[in-house]
Amino acid sequence: MRPTTLCFPINAAGEFLLGRKKRGFGVAKWNGFGGKLEAGETFRQCAVRELREESGLVAKEADLELVAFLDFRFDTHAELDHIGYVYLVHTWQGTPAPTEEMEPRWFSAATLPYEDMWSGDRLWIPMLQARRKISGTIVFAADKESLKYTEFTDVADLTESDSLTAF
Numbered sequence: 001m002r003p004t005t006l007c008f009p010i011n012a013a014g015e016f017l018l019g020r021k022k023r024g025f026g027v028a029k030w031n032g033f034g035g036k037l038e039a040g041e042t043f044r045q046c047a048v049r050e051l052r053e054e055s056g057l058v059a060k061e062a063d064l065e066l067v068a069f070l071d072f073r074f075d076t077h078a079e080l081d082h083i084g085y086v087y088l089v090h091t092w093q094g095t096p097a098p099t100e101e102m103e104p105r106w107f108s109a110a111t112l113p114y115e116d117m118w119s120g121d122r123l124w125i126p127m128l129q130a131r132r133k134i135s136g137t138i139v140f141a142a143d144k145e146s147l148k149y150t151e152f153t154d155v156a157d158l159t160e161s162d163s164l165t166a167f
């Protein structure tokens with residue numbers, strides 16, 4: 001799978017905006033807003049575009065705080081392996097609105113619906129809520145849901161890799 005981005009808007013009350021995915025990869029799960037990199041796009045361009053397309057929120061590239069690099073691997077489905085850059089978004093224009101792909105809703109930090117999210121999320125999203133920046137590997141088992149292996153490392157700073165944009 002192509003490289004991806006994932007954005008989590010956070011409001012002044014510390015709530016996270018999630019969207020319930022209506023179609024495609026991760027359908028019916030709550031997640032941040034993002035998608036696959038398009039040809040010629042930078043990760044930040046992708047993140048801004050996907051956030052707008054899926055939530056209606058308009059952010060500037062400079063308003064994205066890069067907080068995680070994740071290597072998602074699927075033990076018996078290598079075609080699904082992909083990397084993702086994760087951003088927190090504190091500033092935007094517009095109001096969240098349902099889109100063709102996502103049904104948005106605000107959640108307090110303590111009540112994220114982990115039972116209806118990707119199973120790795122309950123491990124790494126709390127690290128972001130603790131203001132950590134991380135690099136991680138998440139390996140899913142054959143059922144594409146259970147976790148087989150995870151590893152997370154704190155990083156002092158993160159920068160998007162240019163070498164991952166060519167495909």
Ligand SMILES: COc1nc(N)nc2c1ncn2[C@H]1C[C@H](O)[C@@H](COP(=O)(O)OP(=O)(O)OP(=O)(O)O)O1
Pocket residue numbers: 004005006007024025026031032033034035036037050072084118120121
């Ligand atoms: C496997 O673990 C994952 N956990 C979480 N929390 N998020 C994930 C995981 N794997 C992928 N994601 C994110 C990364 C992207 O933001 C989306 C998937 O992107 P999608 O397939 O929806 O990409 P689009 O370009 O929007 O899709 P279309 O081709 O349908 O337009 O999930």
